[in-house]
Amino acid sequence: MKQLTRTLIGGLLAGTTGLLLAACSDSGEQGQTDRAEAKPTVTVYSARAEHLIQPIFERYTEETGVKIRFITDSAGALIQRLKAEGSNTPADLLLTVDAGNLWQASQEGLFQPIESEVLERNIPDHLQADNNDWFGLSVRARTIVYSTERVDPSELSTYEALADDKWQGRLCLRTAKKVYNQSLVATMINTLGEEATEEIVTGWVENLATDPHSNDTSAMEAVLAGQCDVTLVNTYYFGRLQKENPDVKLAIFWPNQNDRGVHINVSGAGLTKHAKQPEAAQALLEWLSSPEAQEQFAEANQEYPANSSVEPSDFVAAWGDFKADSVNVESAGRLQSDAIKLMDRAGYR
Amino acid sequence: MTHSVIQRERRRHYWQARLWHLPVWFMAVLVLMPVSVILLSWGDAQTDIWQHLIQTQLGRLLENTLILVVGVGLWTLLLGVSLAWLVAVCDFPGRRWLDWALMLPLAVPTYVVAFVFLAITDYAGPIQSLWRAWLGPDVDFLPVRGPLGVVFIMTCVLYPYVYMLARSAFIAQGRGLTDAARLLGKGPWGAFWRVALPMARPAIAVGISLALMETLADFGAVAVFNYDTFTTAIYKSWFGFFNLTAAAQLASLLLLFVALALFAEQKGRGRSRFHQTPRRETQRYALKGTQAWLASGYCTAVFVVAFVIPIGQLALWTWAEGAAALDSRYWSLIRHTFILGGVAALATTLLALLVAYGQRLLGKHQVSGAVRLASLGYALPGSVLAVGIMIGFAFIDREIINRVQSLLGLETRQLLVGTLLALILAYAIRFFSVAFGPVQSSLERIRPSYQEAAHSLGANQWRVLLWVYLPLLTPGLLTAALLVLVDTMKEMPATLLLRPFGWDTLAVRIYELTGEGQWRRAALPALTLVVLSIAPVMLMIRQSRLPARTATTLSSGPKP
Numbered sequence: 006m007k008q009l010t011r012t013l014i015g016g017l018l019a020g021t022t023g024l025l026l027a028a029c030s031d032s033g034e035q036g037q038t039d040r041a042e043a044k045p046t047v048t049v050y051s052a053r054a055e056h057l058i059q060p061i062f063e064r065y066t067e068e069t070g071v072k073i074r075f076i077t078d079s080a081g082a083l084i085q086r087l088k089a090e091g092s093n094t095p096a097d098l099l100l101t102v103d104a105g106n107l108w109q110a111s112q113e114g115l116f117q118p119i120e121s122e123v124l125e126r127n128i129p130d131h132l133q134a135d136n137n138d139w140f141g142l143s144v145r146a147r148t149i150v151y152s153t154e155r156v157d158p159s160e161l162s163t164y165e166a167l168a169d170d171k172w173q174g175r176l177c178l179r180t181a182k183k184v185y186n187q188s189l190v191a192t193m194i195n196t197l198g199e200e201a202t203e204e205i206v207t208g209w210v211e212n213l214a215t216d217p218h219s220n221d222t223s224a225m226e227a228v229l230a231g232q233c234d235v236t237l238v239n240t241y242y243f244g245r246l247q248k249e250n251p252d253v254k255l256a257i258f259w260p261n262q263n264d265r266g267v268h269i270n271v272s273g274a275g276l277t278k279h280a281k282q283p284e285a286a287q288a289l290l291e292w293l294s295s296p297e298a299q300e301q302f303a304e305a306n307q308e309y310p311a312n313s314s315v316e317p318s319d320f321v322a323a324w325g326d327f328k329a330d331s332v333n334v335e336s337a338g339r340l341q342s343d344a345i346k347l348m349d350r351a352g353y354r
Numbered sequence: 355m356t357h358s359v360i361q362r363e364r365r366r367h368y369w370q371a372r373l374w375h376l377p378v379w380f381m382a383v384l385v386l387m388p389v390s391v392i393l394l395s396w397g398d399a400q401t402d403i404w405q406h407l408i409q410t411q412l413g414r415l416l417e418n419t420l421i422l423v424v425g426v427g428l429w430t431l432l433l434g435v436s437l438a439w440l441v442a443v444c445d446f447p448g449r450r451w452l453d454w455a456l457m458l459p460l461a462v463p464t465y466v467v468a469f470v471f472l473a474i475t476d477y478a479g480p481i482q483s484l485w486r487a488w489l490g491p492d493v494d495f496l497p498v499r500g501p502l503g504v505v506f507i508m509t510c511v512l513y514p515y516v517y518m519l520a521r522s523a524f525i526a527q528g529r530g531l532t533d534a535a536r537l538l539g540k541g542p543w544g545a546f547w548r549v550a551l552p553m554a555r556p557a558i559a560v561g562i563s564l565a566l567m568e569t570l571a572d573f574g575a576v577a578v579f580n581y582d583t584f585t586t587a588i589y590k591s592w593f594g595f596f597n598l599t600a601a602a603q604l605a606s607l608l609l610l611f612v613a614l615a616l617f618a619e620q621k622g623r624g625r626s627r628f629h630q631t632p633r634r635e636t637q638r639y640a641l642k643g644t645q646a647w648l649a650s651g652y653c654t655a656v657f658v659v660a661f662v663i664p665i666g667q668l669a670l671w672t673w674a675e676g677a678a679a680l681d682s683r684y685w686s687l688i689r690h691t692f693i694l695g696g697v698a699a700l701a702t703t704l705l706a707l708l709v710a711y712g713q714r715l716l717g718k719h720q721v722s723g724a725v726r727l728a729s730l731g732y733a734l735p736g737s738v739l740a741v742g743i744m745i746g747f748a749f750i751d752r753e754i755i756n757r758v759q760s761l762l763g764l765e766t767r768q769l770l771v772g773t774l775l776a777l778i779l780a781y782a783i784r785f786f787s788v789a790f791g792p793v794q795s796s797l798e799r800i801r802p803s804y805q806e807a808a809h810s811l812g813a814n815q816w817r818v819l820l821w822v823y824l825p826l827l828t829p830g831l832l833t834a835a836l837l838v839l840v841d842t843m844k845e846m847p848a849t850l851l852l853r854p855f856g857w858d859t860l861a862v863r864i865y866e867l868t869g870e871g872q873w874r875r876a877a878l879p880a881l882t883l884v885v886l887s888i889a890p891v892m893l894m895i896r897q898s899r900l901p902a903r904t905a906t907t908l909s910s911g912p913k914p
Contacts, residue, residue, distance in 0.1 A: 048855075054866040055858070077866060078850040081593040085741050086771075086851060089748035093756065093768045109596045180580045182590060215477065216499050219580050220871035223476065230478035231491065242871060345594045349410040354582060 045285040049075035050083040052101035053272055057305045064301070065292060071285055080106035080184075087115045092279045097286035100274040103184045104141070105191070107273050108338020111138040116275035119287055127294035127312045131333045132271050141271030142293050143302055144309040146329065147189050148267050149258040150243050151235045152228050163261045164193070164268070167235065168208020176212040177224045177233035181348040185221075185239060188337035189268045190344040195336040196265055199347065206351040217354055222246065225255060240324060244307035248320075259327035266328040270337065271311060370815055374712035375721065381709050382724035385731045385783050388742025389609065392734075395602030403591060403600040411582065418501065419583045422569055422576075425505035426512060430565045433509065434516025435558060437653060439546065442524035443532075445638040446646040452653045454895040459660040460514040461887030463844040465574025466864070466880045468507050469873050470664040472578055475503070504581045508569055510660040515568075516561035518833075518894070519795070523554035526799060529637055542639075556798065559619050560791040566615065567733040567787070570608060574846070584608055585735045598741065605738045612733035616726055665884060671877035680878070688882060691843050691859040697774075698781035699789075699839035703831055705782055706789035710797050711819055729787035736784065736847035743780045744851055747771050772854050780848045785841050789834035796830025797823070836890040843887055860886075 051058055055077050062073040078086075080101040087094055087110070099110055110116060116138040124133070124140050132141035149161055160171070167176055179186060193202045214233035218224040221242040228236050246253050259267050274293070280286050292298055299310040304318045316322065407415075440446070441453045459467075475481050475498040482495050496502060527550060535545040551558075573585050584604065592601035641649055709728060713721050731739060747770040756766040770776045800823065808818045824831075846861045853862070860879045867876035 054870055055863075056866065074855045076853065076855055077862070079593065079869070081596065082737065082741065082847075082851050084596075085598060086744060089741075089745045090768065090771060091748070091752060093748065093751055093766070093771070095768070095772065182577075182580075182586070182594065184593070187594065217580055219472075219578050222871040222873075223472075223478070226478040227476075230483065232477040245872070342595045345590070346406050346410075349406065354580060 044070050044072065045282040046072040046074055047097050047282055047285050047289050048095045049073060049098045049100055049274075050087065050096045050277075051075050051077045051099075052080035052083055052106065053077070058100070060305065061293070061298060061301050065289060065298070069288075069292075071289070073289070080110075084110050084113060084115065087277060088113060094277060094279050095281065096277050097280040097282050098274050098290065099277055100142075100272070102145075102270075102272040103188060103337070104271050104273070104334035105184055105188050105338040105341045107134070107139045107271075107275065108335050109341075110275065111136070112338070115278055117278045117280070117283070119276050119290070121287060121291055123291040124294055127291075127299075127314075129311070129313055131331050132273070132311050134275070134335060135333070139273050139275030140290065140294065141273040141311040141334065142299075143272045143306070144269050144311050144329075145272070146240045146267050146269050146309065146327070147185055147237060148240060148327075149235055149260050150225055150228065150238050150255050151258055152231075153254050153256050155231075155234045158256070158258055161235070161258045161260065163264070164189070164237070165197075165205050166260075167212065167237075168205045169212075172212040172235065174212065174214050175234040176209060177214055177227045177236040178209060178217050178353070179221050179224050179237070180217040180219055181345070181353040183220075184341075185270065186237070187341050187344045187348070188270050188334075189237070190348060191337045191340035192268055192330060192332055192334075194340050194343055194347065195332055199343065203347050203351055206348055206353055210351055210353045228255060229253070240321070241307040243324075244321065248307075257324045259325065261330070262328050265332070266330040269309075269329045269334070271334055272308070273311075371715055374708075374715050374815070376712075377705065377708035378712045378716070378721045378724050378728075381705050381728040381782075381786060384779065385728050385786065387746040388734075388739055388783065389727070389730060391742040391745045392602045392606050392609065392738065395599045395606065398599050400597060400600040400603060403595055403597055404603075407587065407591075411587070415582055415584055415587050418581060419570070421501045422504060422508070422581075422583060423566055425501065426508045426569045427562060427566055429505065429509040430513045430516045431558070431562055433513040433656060434561060435520050435551070435554075437513070437656060438517050438520035438524055439550070440649050440653060442521045443529070443550075443638060444641050444649060446641045446649040448650045448654065449638075452650075452657060454892055455657050455661070456517055456653060457514050457891050457895055458657070458888060459511055460518075461840060461884050461891050462511060462661070462664060463574070463846075463861070463864075463880070463883065464508065464511045464568075464572055465578065465846070465868070466668070466876075466883075467511050467660075467664050468575035468578040469868065469876075470667045471503070471507055471510075472498070473873060474663070474667060499579050499581070501581065504575060504579050507575050507579070508565075508572065510664075511575075512565035512568055513656075513660070515564045516558060519557040519561040519791070520554055522833075523557035523795075524550060527553055557795055560795055563616065563619055564732070564788065564791060567612060570612065571733055571735045573735055573737070588735055588738055592737070592741075601738065602742075605734060609730060609734065612730060613726070616729060620722075620726075665881070668877045668881045668884070671874045672881050675874050675877060687858055687860050687863055687879070688886065690857050691861070691883070691886065694774075694777065694781070694849070694857070694859060695839045695843040698778055698785070698842040699835040701778055702782045702785050702789045702838045703793070703835040706786060706793045706834055707827070707831060709786075710790060710794045711823065713794075714797055715815060725790075729790060731783040732785065732787040736845065737851070739784055740780060740848035740851040743776070743783060743848070744771060747776050747779075771852070774854055774857070777849070777852045777854070777857075780852050781838070781842050781845065784845065784848060785838045788837050788841055792830045792833040792837065793827065796827055796833075800826050833894050836894040839890050840887045843883060 049062075058075070062075065066072055080103065083099060083101070084106070087096060087099060090096075099115065101107055101110070111134055118137040119140070120137065128140045132144065133139065149164075149167070151158070151161060181187070190202060190206060193205065197205075215227065218227065221238040222245070224236040225238060225243065225246055227233055240257060243255065243257055246255065261267060274290055276283060276286050276290065293302060294312055296312060296315045299312040299315040300318070303310040303315070307318065307321050309317050309321065437456055441449060441456065473479055485493070485495055531549050531553070532545045535549045536542070540548060571585065573589060576583050576586055584607070588601045588604045588608070591597050591604060709725060713725055734742075748768070751768045751770050755769045759766045804822050804826075805818055808822045813821070843859075844861060846865055849859055849861055850865060853859070860883045863879040864876045864883070867873075867879070
């Protein structure tokens with residue numbers, strides 16, 4: 006027993022030290038091989054999930070020989086990490102979803118402006134930062150999904166109209182804590198003003214059939230099960246449900262077609278201020294905006310390409326054309342905290 | 355022996371004892387780093403956000419949090435102690451396998467249990483669909499997404515902490531004292547209330563405080579249920595308002611609650627100390643007839659609800675999704691999960707042992723502040739703690755390591771952030787109290803006379819630690835290491851934020867899939883995580899049967 010214990014403790018100590026040493030030397034070797042091959046390694050902090058970007062990054066490495074290493078986390082945590090690391094950061098690109106997050110990173114001074122004709126040509130103005138800090142790479146529409154069994158599409162018109170009494174007890178929503186809803190409300194504040202928006206959000210809350218759901222998918226499942234009749238979702242969540250079950254008794258409705266258009270947001274990326282490989286990182290970003298990558302990038306998650314010369318996939322195109330809100334998505338970031346406070350006041354959790 | 359030799363000896367002993375301040379304070383400073391990052395936030399008033407919080411939701415947040423703490427505290431106490439008593443002291447059909455099976459829910463991460471149960475019990479789930487099919491669409495069901503559901507989920511996952519520690523305590527007590535109480539005229543209940551329970555109180559208190567700290571820090575389950583607590587407010591300030599300062603201020607209030615609770619627990623325990631001499635063998639009370647079947651039924655029901663149902667659902671989903679994801683990348687996830695867990699478990703247990711032993715040598719009061727400080731890491735929401743650790747490490751990298759590097763003419767780069775060392779230290783900070791509890795309570799059970807005897811025979815502290823304490827402590831140490839192993843494998847926020855490039859784990863994969871709302875695809879990694887954790891949990895149970903045996907041989911050894 007004693008012998009065992011001593012061996013155990015000895016093993017522990019040796020194991021711990023060994024692993025730590027291995028981990029430290031690991032990163033060192035990486036740097037050396039990179040230099041030997043004279044191909045830079047681009048480092049990406051990504052808030053887009055691994056399975057959505059890994060295949061695209063792999064393709065880039067195949068084509069150019071440039072290696073990409075990345076870690077994933079939520080946008081807030083990655084922004085915090087960039088801030089804390091300062092000039093020490095190994096990150097060259099920050100890739101996140103939602104313009105609010107990109108705007109925030111830009112506000113914190115984590116990006117450097119990119120002068121690139123390619124990006125200017127590929128990405129429309131309202132999907133990029135005014136100061137060239139970041140560029141959108143895919144477009145996501147947040148729209149109405151309704152039960153085809155209980156709702157006639159002629160009943161639907163705008164986001165605002167969901168506050169109407171006739172939807173009493175028929176509306177399901179995802180939680181106000183999700184940045185997608187915060188951005189939607191922020192752009193509403195931008196167009197309609199704070200007072201009108203608060204009235205609308207209060208109306209939504211009064212119409213709720215049940216407490217807000219923790220994600221888009223479960224909100225749609227509640228519509229399917231008959232708990233409510235309409236909800237607001239990002240289209241790719243609907244796409245996933247439809248892929249699993251092509252006969253799903255739900256459909257997409259494009260609201261506000263007679264005025265500002267459907268609320269859209271982006272996933273996008275910017276070059277970090279202390280990038281170690283700025284040229285290589287910019288080249289990667291430019292490639293990501295190119296038609297070839299755009300198709301894949303958007304299709305991986307059934308989103309819309311940000312490059313307007315690229316058609317969405319057939320599956321996505323089948324949901325029909327729509328007019329999109331052309332307000333610069335940056336406003337979502339600027340007004341995000343106003344939107345959260347407004348939703349708190351309206352009792353939208 | 356001359357006078358000066360004696361004095362030199364004395365001085366040597368004195369300094370040897372002082373040396374034990376080192377590990378204690380090392381750990382305290384380690385935890386102090388993220389905590390002080392959080393406390394420093396008060397330098398910058400965030401009146402705007404505070405005003406908003408107070409006006410709109412602070413009342414509800416506090417109420418919700420209180421409901422959760424009281425509910426989970428009460429239920430884990432009831433379940434944990436009753437199950438532990440039945441399994442440790444009574445005999446009934448199925449006791450042998452329930453003994454370890456009841457620990458298994460510990461292997462399932464809270465966030466996983468939460469999304470599985472919500473999928474089963476929500477409006478669109480099978481239970482409510484059946485309910486509506488039988489009773490018509492308008493008959494209300496229990497409000498699963500309210501406090502009821504959250505308390506239920508947390509209790510399912512957290513009762514094993516109380517169960518495990520109470521069980522060990524009951525086993526170690528043996529039957530001797532309870533029998534004595536019964537000989538003196540107490541009934542079985544009287545003996546339980548007046549003797550067994552008070553003696554197990556320190557262990558139960560440790561279990562409850564672990565469960566409650568985890569409740570306060572939980573973000574996964576409350577997020578799935580969209581139930582607002584203090585933690586959700588912290589996250590909202592950070593990710594919504596992008597105001598880390600306000601988030602840190604809220605977190606420091608949470609710290610204050612926990613510090614108060616720990617203090618109260620310490621006071622409540624008072625000076626009571628329990629040194630026990632374990633019995634040679636434990637004869638269990640054999641339950642008969644209805645009693646036996648009630649005991650079996652009760653234990654089995656808890657096991658089925660807390661483990662079989664969620665795991666069954668995960669297995670069904672994994673089956674439906676196919677095992678397509680099981681490629682070579684998947685094996686690397688498993689390997690990383692296991693390596694990180696293992697190293698963290700070893701490092702943390704070692705630290706806990708050094709601190710607990712140091713505390714014993716130096717006397718409780720000398721270092722109690724440092725020890726209490728070191729226990730705070732567990733109570734902070736993972737992300738807040740992780741970001742505190744990262745800011746601290748990044749600061750050391752910038753201000754100390756980089757300066758040394760440039761002085762030496764080296765390329766400046768980070769040595770802490772983004773390395774395994776930082777991640778392991780983060781786990782140690784987070785799970786120190788998980789390891790410290792079992793180590794300390796098994797240390798408390800050892801009579802000081804062993805140590806005195808060894809000293810009188812000329813052994814120094816290191817020899818005493820190695821040859822007297824370690825063999826007696828092995829079960830406690832193993833419990834500690836296995837608990838940390840399981841907790842580390844489940845840990846999500848610190849792993850996400852601090853892992854080096856390429857060190858993805860199962861928890862990271864679960865985060866990526868659930869973050870996108872893809873619960874079903876997350877079933878495979880979740881199930882794998884549970885399977886990986888089962889082995890350590892079972893090992894833990896095996897170990898916890900050992901103290902009686904080892905201690906018996908030792909205490910019977912010195913007898914002439």
